[in-house]
Amino acid sequence: MGTGHGHGHVLGRHGRHGADRRPLVAALALIAGFMVVEVAAGLLSGSLALLTDAAHLLTDAVAIALALLAMRIAAAPPRGGYTYGLKRAEILSAQLNGLTLLLLSLSFGYEGARRLLDPPEVEGGVVLGTALAGVAVNLAATWLMSRADRSSLNVEGAYQHVLNDLLAFLATAAAGGVVLFTGWHRADAVASLVVAVLMVKAGWGLVRDAGRVLMEAAPAGLDPAEIGGAMAGRPRVMEVHDLHVWEVTSGYPALSARVLVDPDGDCHTVRRDLRRVLRERYEIAHATLEVGHLREDGPHCGEPHVPRPAMATVAAPRSAVP
Structure with missing residues (x-):
């Protein structure tokens, strides 16, 4: 019997974990800090879109924290019955991130639909200003996370959380502008529904890709x-x-x-x-x-x-x- 094992490729990628942690930690600090600001602004303005974004920021923070934890666990050497080590902790983290996005999208979709039928008054100026600040914060966080190794589903899962939140802030800013200049309060509910759809798209992609690894399907691109x-x-x-x-x-x-x-x-x-x-x-x-x-x-x-x-x-x- 002939057995050949090559670990150079693997060690090279996992050796990046130290470099990947730094941009992830910086992105986590930015997001956690702005989340507190957005919750206060959402309560002050009565905006569901801002509160939805704040909740999405919370999932961003949890996703990045999970990614950091999974990196540390996955770097553990093989021992005992775990002959590959704990490298699939990263895949479990990506799967959890995807499921979280899907569950939150259901909640936000329901509340958005309810407010679309019975829209409350919203302070458009506060929504617009906070959302624009959120765009700036998420641009910085997205740039930081793009410097990490996104070939890892674990890092990609956290990145998708932050990227979708950037798109959500853009939708919320547009809704704030509509409310401010036209008085059409349903725009806030429409923005929250847009965010829910984006979350479904990103969440399903993560669950599907992580599921392929867990089911030991052939990697994408390899026939x-x-x-x-x-x-x-x-x-x-x-x-x-x-x-x-x-x-x-x-x-x-x-x-x-x-x-x-x-x-x-x-x-x-x-x-x-x-x-x-x-x-x-x-x-x-x-x-x-x-x-x-x-x-x-x-x-x-x-x-x-x-x-x-x-x-x-x-x-x-x-x-x-x-």
């Missing part, structure tokens, strides 16, 4: 059939069985497969060639390959042949074998 065909087409490879491609955490693809080579092929040479192809063409640095000879009597590479059901089998074209 197992294509990878299997490329492996089967390499010199001396006759068949590829039991091919599995999954993602331990975002940016950490992994692969395992059983490869049969022709009786005259060298198992170690084939294994090195396949690992190089997987690393250079598909950026899969963590690959576990069982390589053996295809022969009638069963033994391969010094070990007994153990029959297995084939999950995915790709036979190389005979023209591809020298």
